[in-house]
Amino acid sequence: MAIYTQPYTISGVNVQRSGDQLTIMLENTSKPTYQLYVGKTPNVEAINELIATSSMGDFTVTLPVAEGPYYFVIKAEGFQTQIFGERVIQLDGAINIRDMGGYKTNDGRVTKWGLLFRGDQLSKLTVNDIKLLEKMNLTTIVDYRSDHERTLNPNKEITTVKNTYQCDPQSSFSEAAANAIDLHSENVKLVSALKEGKVDARYINDKGENVIEDYQELITSEKAKEAYGKLLSLSTRKENVPLLHHCRGGKDRTGLGSLFLLLVLNVKEEEIIRDYVLTGIIRKERNQLKYEQYKDLTSNKSYLAYLMAMIETREVYIKASINKIKELYDSIDTYMIKHFGLTKEEIEEMRAFYLEESVER
Numbered sequence: 001m002a003i004y005t006q007p008y009t010i011s012g013v014n015v016q017r018s019g020d021q022l023t024i025m026l027e028n029t030s031k032p033t034y035q036l037y038v039g040k041t042p043n044v045e046a047i048n049e050l051i052a053t054s055s056m057g058d059f060t061v062t063l064p065v066a067e068g069p070y071y072f073v074i075k076a077e078g079f080q081t082q083i084f085g086e087r088v089i090q091l092d093g094a095i096n097i098r099d100m101g102g103y104k105t106n107d108g109r110v111t112k113w114g115l116l117f118r119g120d121q122l123s124k125l126t127v128n129d130i131k132l133l134e135k136m137n138l139t140t141i142v143d144y145r146s147d148h149e150r151t152l153n154p155n156k157e158i159t160t161v162k163n164t165y166q167c168d169p170q171s172s173f174s175e176a177a178a179n180a181i182d183l184h185s186e187n188v189k190l191v192s193a194l195k196e197g198k199v200d201a202r203y204i205n206d207k208g209e210n211v212i213e214d215y216q217e218l219i220t221s222e223k224a225k226e227a228y229g230k231l232l233s234l235s236t237r238k239e240n241v242p243l244l245h246h247c248r249g250g251k252d253r254t255g256l257g258s259l260f261l262l263l264v265l266n267v268k269e270e271e272i273i274r275d276y277v278l279t280g281i282i283r284k285e286r287n288q289l290k291y292e293q294y295k296d297l298t299s300n301k302s303y304l305a306y307l308m309a310m311i312e313t314r315e316v317y318i319k320a321s322i323n324k325i326k327e328l329y330d331s332i333d334t335y336m337i338k339h340f341g342l343t344k345e346e347i348e349e350m351r352a353f354y355l356e357e358s359v360e361r
Contacts, residue, residue: 012026037073083113100116118250134159142230
């Protein structure tokens with residue numbers, strides 16, 4: 001059975017799953033005995049079932065995916081981790097749906113687990129996938145896809161979801177191939193655009209400058225302000241969570257939405273970057289498959305470099321977006337207030353609701 005290694009949970013903790021068996025490994029151990037506690041609700045009081053002990057800080061337990069989600073704390077004398085779970089939700093019909101909990105803020109708090117999720121499209125969810133998302137009480141969906149994308153690949157129904165909102169930021173980069181009917185026709189369209197001179201020659205290299213420019217455009221454009229402003233507005237109301245925001249692959253449009261959510265919550269820049277680049281780790285095999293498909297259509301190295309730059313998740317892309325905000329506004333809060341129309345009170349209320357004090361000691 002294939003082993004799935006979580007790309008990141010929290011610092012110092014590694015998690016792997018093989019079927020119903022979960023292996024959790026603590027780094028930098030120095031205590032004689034460690035205890036692993038589990039719960040179904042992501043708060044310390046509810047994570048109270050002792051399921052394993054270890055002298056090395058590594059645990060292997062049987063926890064079926066279908067009975068999740070699970071949240072954990074590892075304890076020892078004078079030691080306790082913060083809450084953590086399986087960041088990437090183990091689904092058969094989507095690979096990039098993940099929890100945005102456990103990220104550290106600039107004031108020493110962390111984002112709560114189980115409230116905000118980001119992901120790829122929900123058009124291929126299985127019956128078991130849907131049951132798991134329903135067990136997580138998923139309540140609101142924000143869909144960044146265009147009308148065409150939604151028509152081609154409609155999301156599966158999740159009965160706990162009360163409202164779905166279409167919030168298309170109209171990203172020219174993300175939409176470049178979205179009108180294709182299937183993956184092969186998308187690849188053909190992309191390569192044909194290069195061969196026919198429809199792509200500005202200055203972009204045809206491995207620098208990803210068109211990605212950076214599109215991201216920076218989303219920082220200021222009116223359509224993006226409307227779309228992401230709606231996301232933030234919805235997030236101010238407790239009745240809308242747990243909330244999942246997603247696009248097609250969960251990389252670009254969702255990457256920017258996640259940026260805005262984590263910025264308003266005062267999450268550290270390095271954690272925001274970490275959250276963004278996780279998509280590249282998660283989609284590594286798929287990106288390699290895409291590369292092989294591109295090679296079947298062209299042998300031009302500059303074309304291939306350009307195509308891979310478009311699907312990769314590079315740190316420089318998200319940093320350019322953050323730097324654009326810093327260039328235009330004197331603070332993140334000012335950007336949220338002046339650009340998206342949030343109030344100071346709403347920002348503080350969001351931080352009070354979505355953040356908690358670290359239990360790490």
